[in-house]
Amino acid sequence: MREVMHFVGGARLAGGSGRWGEIYDPNTGEIQGRVALADAAVVDAAVKAARAAQPGWAALNPQRRARVMFEFKRLVESQMEALAALLSSEHGKVLADSRGDIQRGLEVVEFACGVPHALKGEYTDGAGPGIDVWSMRQPLGVAAGITPFNFPAMIPMWMFAVAIAVGNAFVLKPSEKDPSVPVRLAELFLEAGGPPGVLNVVQGDAAAVEAILVHPDIAAVSFVGSSDVAARVYATAAAHGKRVQAMGGAKNHGIVLPDADLDQAVSDIVGAAYGSAGERCMALPVVVPVGAGTAEALRGRLLSEIERLKVGLSTDPDVQYGPVVTAAHRRRIEDYIELGVREGAELVLDGRGFALQGHKQGFFIGPTLFDHVAPKMKTYQDEIFGPVLQIVRAETFEEALALPSEHAYGNGVSVFTRSGQAAREFARRVDVGMVGVNVPIPVPVAYHTFGGWKRSAFGDANQHGMEGVRFFTRVKTVTARWPGDARPGESAFVIPTLR
Secondary structure, X not given: OEEEOEEEOOEEEOOOOOOEEEEEEOOOOEEEEEEEOOOHHHHHHHHHHHHHHHHHHHHOOHHHHHHHHHHHHHHHHHOHHHHHHHHHHHHOOOHHHXXXXXXXXXXHHHHHOOHHHHOOOOEEEEEEOOEEEEEEEEEOOEEXXXXXXXXXXXXXXXXXXXXXXXXXXEEEEOOOOOOHHHHHHHHHHHXXXXXXXXXXXXXXXXXXXXXXXXXXXXXXXXXEOXXXXXXXXXXXXXXXXXXXXXXXXXXXXXXXXXXXXXXXXXXXXXXXXXXXXXOOOOOOOEEEEEOHHHHHHHHHHHHHHHHOOOEOOOOOOOOOEOOOOOHHHHHHHHHHHHHHHHHOOEEEEOOOOOOEOOEOOOOOOOOEEEEOOOOOOHHHHOOOOOOEEEEOOEOOHHHHHHHHHHOOEEOEEEEEOOOHHHHHHHHHHOOOOEEEEOOOOXXXXXXXXXXXXXXOEEOOOOEOHHHHHHHOEXXXXXXXXXXXXXXXXXXXXXXXXXX
């Protein structure tokens, strides 16, 4: 049985907690390995390694740090197939989706390669008599990231690529459910020329998270996970004087207007709802057709498309999605399906009891479709995080607009229409952080920024793009006047002015 360790100071570390977690193969339901679970001492060792490495790393000019990021990108690309296979074996997403997971992370690494430009400050010549003013962005020191199971490559790279490029050292706490890829990324960063200790990985559960949140030498924490945990992470870390960005859950809506291209909308919605078994914070689990005619036409086409979906092994190139990550998560999804029935929604397709021949112990669940879901239902209010699509019917544009706007979550929303006017009005008025227009999963490109509203995000800073640069740096402003510019006889006892 293989063992997954921590990665601290440039080397694998078993740690001394004596606690281990189990790593499953979701395709078979079997235990394939175990992962060391950190205690506060392991977290402290990682932070000490980061503190020791950070000053020398920050002292390198930005071009040299960028060269390391370029080489890291090349190495990850060279290992794409091996990394994707490792990722799929622990998560259960199909190989094509695992490649996409890695690629979307690499796009942020590409952005981080431009760090010399991103760190340029501002300068004012002659702000006063003989006075110049300029600003510089400097790293915080040691930053930490706490990442979820659903994107074990992308979300860590979203965090550490920017944090490290601007001169910080980083401590990553990935999910213990699929811990292997983050360690390989740290090893590849070391191979790319990153100094030992700049990127550290501590495996673990709530004990590791708690140690990170209260550690006095961690200056900033970036988190992605459920909203309840995100709220606690934000409150605890902020109370201990840290910068915090904490991304929570989602209940993304797809609004289908009567003039939409239904063929394209159905294809997009099915892929966004069921891809990666629905285990995405930017999945599209709610579709809102506007008008009875739209609803009936959409339902028929959705049903036809969903019934053709193939669920199978994550290694099968012909399947659309594989198993969910654990047996416990499968039970949770099935409980929500049962709750939806009890709440009175119409269960059109039931994915419970799905078993793959030869792999009946795998964590599979078939595609599920509900119709006539009402906003008062708990299954609508909660994030199910599985292959479950709900149809919530609306009579008017205003009613459809109100559904995502009034929902507790505000991560993403999409509108399907041929009308530029309707799309513009919807995008301008909807109370959601990321909007797609005929785009089912509106995750922004790496040089823009990712972040939701309401209970989907806590804190005032988004991830990656220039928001990420600002989050992982602080501004220092210098006001300078040289001795030859001083005006004789000027009092030093009054506040300086520019008059």
